[in-house]
């Protein structure tokens with residue numbers, strides 16, 4: 001009896017060991033487009049996401065996409081599917097591969113249909129930055145009405161990277177301010193004059209914090225036709241009134257900004273709702289421009305569709321030289337909760353050349369020592 005028991009124990013032990021090894025092996029790689037599980041074994045639910053690096057830890061924030069995907073009447077004309085809003089998730093990791101769920105850090109409001117965070121609204125592309133002066137974690141996000149006509153930016157703060165975040169409110173940036181370099185003729189343009197009064201339309205967005213601690217808000221404005229860069233106040237909670245129109249009439253969204261060797265890079269998509277299109281790339285010596293547009297950096301099969309995905313962020317990998325990860329969403333517009341993540345290493349060549357190639361699976365060793 002004793003021998004049988006000890007044999008059973010040995011078999012159990014060996015199979016446990018094997019399965020834990022397999023798990024480690026499985027989770028040691030980034031596999032773009034595959035189901036990505038968190039350390040509890042659940043699907044990572046953090047779409048349109050962004051990354052905060054704080055105390056040697058990566059925090060991944062994103063839109064939670066849960067429940068049924070449906071097309072509301074108001075969005076039927078352009079096929080705009082949605083899920084009801086549930087909140088903003090946060091995951092933490094030391095290695096960018098194994099992610100621990102930290103919770104829903106900005107839960108929705110269910111009892112007030114007028115609230116920006118009500119389930120019927122749009123809460124997209126949350127980005128969190130840390131303000132060293134106020135010691136607050138500041139989250140900016142695209143806030144909209146179900147039909148996307150509100151076109152505003154919301155802000156929330158927390159004392160901890162893992163929340164809870166307290167929602168402050170939403171705004172259309174820079175009401176009462178003209179953009180830098182605006183001509184007298186442009187000021188007479190009906191749309192610009194209207195936006196001067198009401199504030200700037202702001203949909204897809206990102207926040208970039210420069211080495212000197214100054215934060216900038218990039219957002220798709222003027223009905224997604226023109227990108228804006230706007231300076232944030234020292235506490236990162238409001239706009240200073242200094243802003244500029246970039247890539248006029250180039251229709252870009254899903255902005256992601258990073259800095260390498262003193263140069264600023266801007267990545268984005270074109271405007272085709274959930275459907276993929278060719279990635280956009282631009283480079284500048286000064287964040288206010290001039291920005292020079294470069295070719296689509298994606299190469300290989302499906303490059304013209306950004307590998308069937310849309311940019312959301314570029315991660316500067318800690319401790320690596322030239323180690324940047326292009327982070328994108330492969331949206332499943334008919335079942336949004338099954339949207340996947342496309343993470344790929346960015347390669348830098350001569351001069352400003354940037355390329356992104358497909359990898360079925362890869363790990364951080366690709367960046368070298």
Ligand code: GAL
Pocket residue numbers: 048080081124125204253254271272273274310
């Ligand atoms: C995309 C945008 C997404 C989401 C979607 C809705 O263009 O990048 O964040 O708003 O449209 O259809």
